[in-house]
Amino acid sequence: MLWCALLSMPFMGIKGGAYLFVGLCVTYSVFILLTHTFGKIRKPVIPANTTLLTVLLIIPAVAFPLLAGDYYTDVAVLAGIYIILALGVNVVIGFSGLLHLGFAAFYGLGAYSNALLTTVFGLGFWSALPLTLVLTSIAGFLLAFPALRLRGDYLAIVTLGFGEIIRLVLNNWDSVTRGPNGISNIPAPFIAGFELGGLIFYYYLVSGFVFIAAFVVKRVHRSRTGRAWLAIREDETAAEAMGINTRKYKFMALSFGAFWAGLAGALFASKMHFVSPESFTFMESVFIVCMIILGGIASVPGVIFGSLILVFLPEVLREFQLYRMLALGAGLVLMMIFRPEGLVKKGYKHDS
Amino acid sequence: MLKLENIHTSYGHIEAVRGTNLEIRKGEIVSLIGSNGAGKSTTLMTISGILRPVKGKVIFEGREIQGLSPHKIVSMGVSQVPEGRRIFPKLTVRENLEMGAYLKGKGQRAKGKGSGVKGQEARGKGEDTSRGDSRIALAEQLDHIFNLFPVLKERQKQLGGTLSGGEQQMLAIGRALMSGPELLLLDEPSLGLAPIIVIKIFKTIRELNAGGLTILLVEQNAKAALRLAHRGYVIESGRVTREGIGKELLDDPAIKRAYLGE
Numbered sequence: 001m002l003w004c005a006l007l008s009m010p011f012m013g014i015k016g017g018a019y020l021f022v023g024l025c026v027t028y029s030v031f032i033l034l035t036h037t038f039g040k041i042r043k044p045v046i047p048a049n050t051t052l053l054t055v056l057l058i059i060p061a062v063a064f065p066l067l068a069g070d071y072y073t074d075v076a077v078l079a080g081i082y083i084i085l086a087l088g089v090n091v092v093i094g095f096s097g098l099l100h101l102g103f104a105a106f107y108g109l110g111a112y113s114n115a116l117l118t119t120v121f122g123l124g125f126w127s128a129l130p131l132t133l134v135l136t137s138i139a140g141f142l143l144a145f146p147a148l149r150l151r152g153d154y155l156a157i158v159t160l161g162f163g164e165i166i167r168l169v170l171n172n173w174d175s176v177t178r179g180p181n182g183i184s185n186i187p188a189p190f191i192a193g194f195e196l197g198g199l200i201f202y203y204y205l206v207s208g209f210v211f212i213a214a215f216v217v218k219r220v221h222r223s224r225t226g227r228a229w230l231a232i233r234e235d236e237t238a239a240e241a242m243g244i245n246t247r248k249y250k251f252m253a254l255s256f257g258a259f260w261a262g263l264a265g266a267l268f269a270s271k272m273h274f275v276s277p278e279s280f281t282f283m284e285s286v287f288i289v290c291m292i293i294l295g296g297i298a299s300v301p302g303v304i305f306g307s308l309i310l311v312f313l314p315e316v317l318r319e320f321q322l323y324r325m326l327a328l329g330a331g332l333v334l335m336m337i338f339r340p341e342g343l344v345k346k347g348y349k350h351d352s
Numbered sequence: 353m354l355k356l357e358n359i360h361t362s363y364g365h366i367e368a369v370r371g372t373n374l375e376i377r378k379g380e381i382v383s384l385i386g387s388n389g390a391g392k393s394t395t396l397m398t399i400s401g402i403l404r405p406v407k408g409k410v411i412f413e414g415r416e417i418q419g420l421s422p423h424k425i426v427s428m429g430v431s432q433v434p435e436g437r438r439i440f441p442k443l444t445v446r447e448n449l450e451m452g453a454y455l456k457g458k459g460q461r462a463k464g465k466g467s468g469v470k471g472q473e474a475r476g477k478g479e480d481t482s483r484g485d486s487r488i489a490l491a492e493q494l495d496h497i498f499n500l501f502p503v504l505k506e507r508q509k510q511l512g513g514t515l516s517g518g519e520q521q522m523l524a525i526g527r528a529l530m531s532g533p534e535l536l537l538l539d540e541p542s543l544g545l546a547p548i549i550v551i552k553i554f555k556t557i558r559e560l561n562a563g564g565l566t567i568l569l570v571e572q573n574a575k576a577a578l579r580l581a582h583r584g585y586v587i588e589s590g591r592v593t594r595e596g597i598g599k600e601l602l603d604d605p606a607i608k609r610a611y612l613g614e
Contacts, residue, residue, distance in 0.1 A: 227451070230451075234443060
């Protein structure tokens, strides 16, 4: 409670300060609630519960666009795209412990591949999508060659540089990417000959992909591959001594992560009908890393939760423009002090 | 079983091992002793494939294995307990041990048989080993480790990082045994442990050897290591300068002066 009061004090003078205070208090209560519920779950959730939980989540997810207005549905679509992106980054940073700070590049590659394939080559969304996914996965694989000779901080710097290279290429390769002007008129997906450009359609499309992504990522996390990633994250040298082919699994992590980032990018391009290099800056990479840290690193529900908060909160607090970033920053710092493991705490769990 | 022929290994321009020859016969405990920076750990890491030799051959069971990647060498039956233990601190004791059996889940090590560690028979069944069978093999292997180190059984749900140094060393050894090796490489198991724990660890090493496991022990604690070993090698600035029966080396006046403080 104390920090809420502290945080809101400077704003008390401004218009709407009271709203902000209430908003923060509510956030804080939700936080405490989650800490107490999620934090105490130590035993693996039994399958029946998971199914129940999923069903309970599906109902509001399906009903959401019908109840909320267009504006919030729009925000929800964006949140969905970020969830897919964050799940991909989580594979690399959360599961495998490879601090990758250039993920906006794969996101951008996905978006631009989709944009170029649909506008220049005249492909439809559905035929461009697999190509886009293959392209971004290959990009992830190729980056792994130079990057995986490095560990820790050095890897972070190289990937950061890679992110910038992609952005600069997008910005300057005028003949292909049209530079800072970006690519516009990206068509919406067609199903059975009908153009499906409506907001609600995008909402269900993205939600569908979110469910697929969450499911697949979770399954892979519990597989042998997931276990190898875990060993690499915990201690690479020891993992090697255990007989784990660390190179192979690091390649897999980067390609797999890039795959989801590419999917998020393709959805983004199709939803916005427009892409420009501005959307794929370093800040974007930082934003995604914030999502997984806030939600709970290496936890699939945590990552989803973190993405939702970080997309919705700034929208809800839009009235406070400048201060919302301040609140966000302060929130993250406090998180690091009081709950460094993220809102949803989760380690590696057995299925037994 | 294992033979090193004229091994040279460098870190950049610095040659840490220059022309080491070494042989380990089946069923032996061989100790490799030497002072800091003599090249003991480098030799070990060259065997396990973490480092590549610039020159020379590593021959295991008649096959040249230098230059193979570590996971291939582990799957051939050479398991390493790394220096400083390197257990996974945020995983539980049980998860640490299971990680040690990583390669077994695949049924990859189907060829190996007749080695020292119990519970390996299940593995001999070959590639048709179903998931259920490998689970049973895993459980047997775990039981075997828990018999060897009862304290690990008591603490199986505890995080690896919360164990004491001695327990961590036991965990590291147990984890290395999970892959069912035929040759165990131990890198300074006595490092940073209380003398009473060291005695216990060395006793376990002897037991493992009595069970048929071949062991290469790299140690600074020369006295204890030579007493335990069938044969010993003394390494100085990257070269083997002495070799012989463990007890003979113990009585050698030059070695006494240099390593045993007499």
